[in-house]
Amino acid sequence: MRWKKTLQLLDVHCEGEVGKVVLSGIYDIPGETMTAKMNYINKENDSLRRFVCLEPRGAVNQTVNLMVPPCDPTADAGFIVLQADEAHPMSGANTMCVATALLETGMIEMQEPHTQLRLEAPAGIVTANVECKDGKCVRVSLDMIPAFVEALDQVVETEEWGKVKVDIAFGGVFYAVVFVDQLDFETSPEDTDKLVRAGMAIKKAANEAFKVQHPEIPSIDHIAYAIFAQRMPDGVIRTCCTLWPGRVDRSPCGTGSSAILSVLRAQGNCHR
Template sequence: MRWKRTIQLVDVHCEGEIGRVATGGVPNIPGKTIAEQLNHINTVDDSLRRFLCLEPRSGPLGSANLLVPPRREGADAGFIILQADQAHAMSGSNAICVTTALLETGMVEMKEPETVVMLDTASGLVKATAACRDGRCESVTLTMPPSFVHELDLEVTIESLGTIKVDICYGGIFYALVDASAIGTSISKANARTLVEAGMKIKAELNRSLEVVHPEIPEIRGISYVMFRSEEPDGAVRTCTTMWPGRVDRSPCGTGSSANLATLYARGKAKVGDVLTSRSTIGTEFKVALSGVTEIAGRPAIIPTITGRAWTFGLTQMALDPFDPTAEGFAVTDVWGPEAGEIR
C-alpha cells in the first residue's frame, strides 16, 4: 500500500445518528485547549475534516469524532465533532457514541454496573455516566454544559416563509428553535426535505443578520443548527434538527434538546427535577432532565442531563492514496442538497 494517511474509526450510531469515533491515526492539532483546537480546524486547516466527512470516503450522513488528549484536569478523553460544514463544539449524540466506543473497545476500563467517563469538549467538561452490563454500555447519561436563552420570540422574515418567531438558545452550541407549525408543516420522515429547506433558509438569514457569541468561550459563535419542534399527544417533544448542507439529525439531538429545555425553563414551563421525552424525526428517544440551575456571565442557565443509547456496528480504516485526485473531498447536490454547491 502507498497510503499517505490512515485513520482507524469505530463505527457507532446513537438512536439512529451515525457518530464514527476516530481512535487511531489522529494527527496533533495545535491549541492549548479543545476550543483552540476547534478554532484551528475551522479557521486554519480543515483538511482532516474534509478527509473524514466528504466524498469519496464519507457521505452526507453522520459525524466523525476526533479523540484527542484531554486538556482539562480530571478528563479521561477529549473529542471534537467534525461534520460537512465545520468542526463543532459539542453534540449529545456524538458524546454518547464516544463514551460507548471508549468503553466497549477497552480504551477506558468498563466497570459494572456504572462507569463515569469525563469528556473534555470545546464547550466544557461533560460527565458521561454509563450503565454497563455484561461488557456492554447499555445507556449513557450526559451532564451537559450549562444551557441558556440568548433571545426568545425573535421575529425574522424569510423569503417564501414570511415572518416567523424563533428562540435563539445555547445548548453546547447555538440553535434557532422554531415551532414546526410556524412554517405550516409537521415533523415526520415524509416532511424531512421540507423542513431541511426551511431550516437552511432560516439559518442563513440569522447568521447574516445576527451576531451570536458565547460570553465565555469566544470560539463558539454563530447559529449552528435550526431545530424544529412540536408537542406530541403524550407530552413528548418531537424534534427535527436540520443540518448543513441538507439533512436532518436522526437522533433526538442532545444539544438541541438542552437548548429547548432552557426555553421551557425561561417560560416557566419546566422546573428542577422535571424529566421530559425528546423524540426524533424517526421516533427514537432521549430522556431530558433539568438537574439544576446556574448562571453564565450573569444570565440564568440550566444544567440539563441527556440519556440515550448507542451501538457499535463496525470498524473502519480510512486511508488516503497520495495520488488520489479527490484527496480534498467533494460533495454533489444530487444527494447532499442544493447547499452543497457551496463546497469547493
C-alpha cells in the same frame, strides 16, 4: 500499495445517527485548549476534517469524532466533533458515541454495571453515565454543559415561509429554535423535505439577523443549526434538528434538547 497515512475509525451510532470515532492515526491538534484545537481546524488547517467527512472517504450524512488528549487534567478523554460544514464545539449524540467507543474497545476500562466518564469537548466538560452489561454499553445518559437562552420571540424573514418566530438558545452550540405550530408542517418523516428546506433557510436568515457569542468562549459565535419543536397532545415535545447541507438528525439531538429545555424554562413551561 504503500500506505503513507492510516487512520482507524470505529463505526458507532446513536439512535441511528452515525458518529464514527477516530481511534488512532492522529495524536493531537495544535492548541493549548480544546477550543483552540477546534479553531485550528476551522480557521487554519481544515484538511483532516475534509478528509474524513467528505466523499470519497466520508459522507455528509454522518459525523466523525476526533479523539485528542484532553486539556483539562480532570477529563478522561477529549474529542472534537467534525461534520460536513465545520468542526463543532459539542454534540450530545456524539458524546454518547465517544463514550461507547472508549469503553467497548477497552481504551478506558469498563466498570459494570456503571461507568462514569468525564469527556472534554471545545464547549466544556460533559459527564457520561454509562450503564454497562457483559462488556457492552447498554445505555448512556449525559450531564450536559450549561444551557441558556440568548433571546426569545425573535423574527426572521424567509422567502418560502415569510416571517418566522425563533428563539435563540445555547445548548452546546447556538440554535434557532422554531415551534412548528406557526408553519404548515410537523416534525414527522412525511415532512422531511419541508423541515430541511425551512431549516436551511431559517439558519441562514438567523445568522444574518443576529450576532451571538458565548460569554466565556468567544469563538463560539454563530448559530449552528435550526431545530424544530412540536408540542404533542400527551405533553411530549417532539424535535427535529436540521444540518448542513440539507438533512435531518436521526437522533433526538442532545445539544438541541438542552437548548429547547432552556427556552421552555424561560417561557415558564418547564417546571422540573
